Amino acid sequence: MLTDFDLTKITEPLLLWYEQNKRSLPWRDEVSPYRVWISEIMLQQTRVEAVKPYFARFTISLPDIKALAECEEERLLKLWEGLGYYNRVRNMQTAARTVMEAFGGELPADYEKLLTLKGIGHYTAGAIASIAYGIPVPAVDGNVLRILMRLTEDDSDIMKQSVKTKVEQELLKIMPKGRAGAFNQALMELGATVCVPNGAPKCGECPWKEFCLANQHQTWDRLPVKTKAKARRIEDKTVLVIRDGERVVLNKRGKRGLLAGLYEFPNREGHLSAREALNCVQEMNLHPMRIQQLEEAVHIFSHVEWHMTGYMIQVDTLTREKAGLLFAETAEAEQKYAIPAAFGAYTKYMNLRLGNEKFQEQ
Incomplete structure (x- = not known):
């Protein structure tokens, strides 16, 4: 002892x-x-x-x-x-x-x-x-x-x-x-x-x-003896990478809760079908042209795990911001908007690099 x-x-x-x-x-x-x-x-x-x-x-x-x-x-x-x-x-x-x-x-x-x-x-x-x-x-x-x-x-x-x-x-x-x-x-x-x-x-x-x-x-x-932490809660999500070739749609999270105040790709609870994902984009008053299923990804927080699937959805030209959405150029997003690593599996579809990745070639 x-x-x-x-x-x-x-x-x-x-x-x-x-x-x-x-x-x-x-x-x-x-x-x-x-x-x-x-x-x-x-x-x-x-x-x-x-x-x-x-x-x-x-x-x-x-x-x-x-x-x-x-x-x-x-x-x-x-x-x-x-x-x-x-x-x-x-x-x-x-x-x-x-x-x-x-x-x-x-x-x-x-x-x-x-x-x-x-x-x-x-x-x-x-x-x-x-x-x-x-x-x-x-x-x-x-x-x-x-x-x-x-x-x-x-x-x-x-x-x-x-x-x-x-x-x-x-x-x-x-x-x-x-x-x-x-x-x-x-x-x-x-x-x-x-x-x-x-x-x-x-x-x-x-x-x-x-x-x-x-x-x-x-x-x-x-040794050492360490009580096991409570099992993390599992949450299923669908991530929508919405782009028009030049810009990507981002959303700013609320001021409270997990990842408060950070920027994210629009996402929905559950694993959506392609049809359901397209409906979500239409509900944003955007006009989808093509959809591509993306790989699954997992991100682990201290008390919760996100089990994600994703879609990249090509829309017609993003000409103006719509309620709650930001249309960001890739270079602008890399320099200005903090996107959490939880979305790291999907940032490559807009050639976005997060954190240290932006500086590896410099």
């Missing part, structure tokens, strides 16, 4: 390993409170390699808190396009505005004050406080929970807040003076590159291999 294990022996071998093996990452190579904050929010449920180009574009376009606070929403969402969880960037902007008003434009060098900002929880506050300001507080994410549960052969359910709080309390006791940021990053790095979540850990490369209980007893495949 974690509380029975002598954690004092993990610090020095971990820090030595980190100095020799840490990856060069843009938010590590040039550290600032703002850059740490942006990177940590982006890295939630997104791979490091995928985040790098997003991080570069975001921090070039919005280099400081003032720029983030003042950014127009559609531009902000476009910068975030493809990362998903768009409320995260909205929360960042809300927090940035609070920082401008209450903290003089600088993220506070205070763990408790960081926690008062929209979208900043214990982990993110700990990361900013320790990495950017050297404050000795833990930053416990899934990587840290996994490696410590394996190290100590603790079978507590890591989905319980009480378990996470206990881990934070135990780490706080051994936080190395003057090296809190390096210690927290080393824990994260070990979990990301050695004691990995999927597949066997690389125990031969681990600085804790001599005293890790899961390594000694080969119980790594049973």
Whole structure:
């Protein structure tokens, strides 16, 4: 169990390993409170390699808190396009505005004050406080929970807040003076590159291999214990890619709910027949000329799965906007309108590229 294990022996071998093996990452190579904050929010449920180009574009376009606070929403969402969880960037902007008003434009060098900002929880506050300001507080994410549960052969359910709080309390006791940021990053790095979540850990490369209980007893495949999430709800949808050769029809989603405020292809609940799809287009006061069935696709959100089928429908010239619809040129859509990755399987039918795809050839 974690509380029975002598954690004092993990610090020095971990820090030595980190100095020799840490990856060069843009938010590590040039550290600032703002850059740490942006990177940590982006890295939630997104791979490091995928985040790098997003991080570069975001921090070039919005280099400081003032720029983030003042950014127009559609531009902000476009910068975030493809990362998903768009409320995260909205929360960042809300927090940035609070920082401008209450903290003089600088993220506070205070763990408790960081926690008062929209979208900043214990982990993110700990990361900013320790990495950017050297404050000795833990930053416990899934990587840290996994490696410590394996190290100590603790079978507590890591989905319980009480378990996470206990881990934070135990780490706080051994936080190395003057090296809190390096210690927290080393824990994260070990979990990301050695004691990995999927597949066997690389125990031969681990600085804790001599005293890790899961390594000694080969119980790594049973740890950590994690309560299974509730099964996701399945929703069937039909996506309509409506175009006239030059333009594509987009619709802006409402201000509330899933993917709020983003742009989408018109879509309907259920899997429609070709005749039903054509009827939908006619109900939009558009005039369909040809229809082509598109492939099926699945997009997974945290609590729901979209099981989609699609049609590309050629209409006569889109000459003016109709109620609730936007007729967008491809280049304009790529530059201006944030289209969520949920529709990524169908954007190719208008030669639209989302997120990182737009920049791969540049």
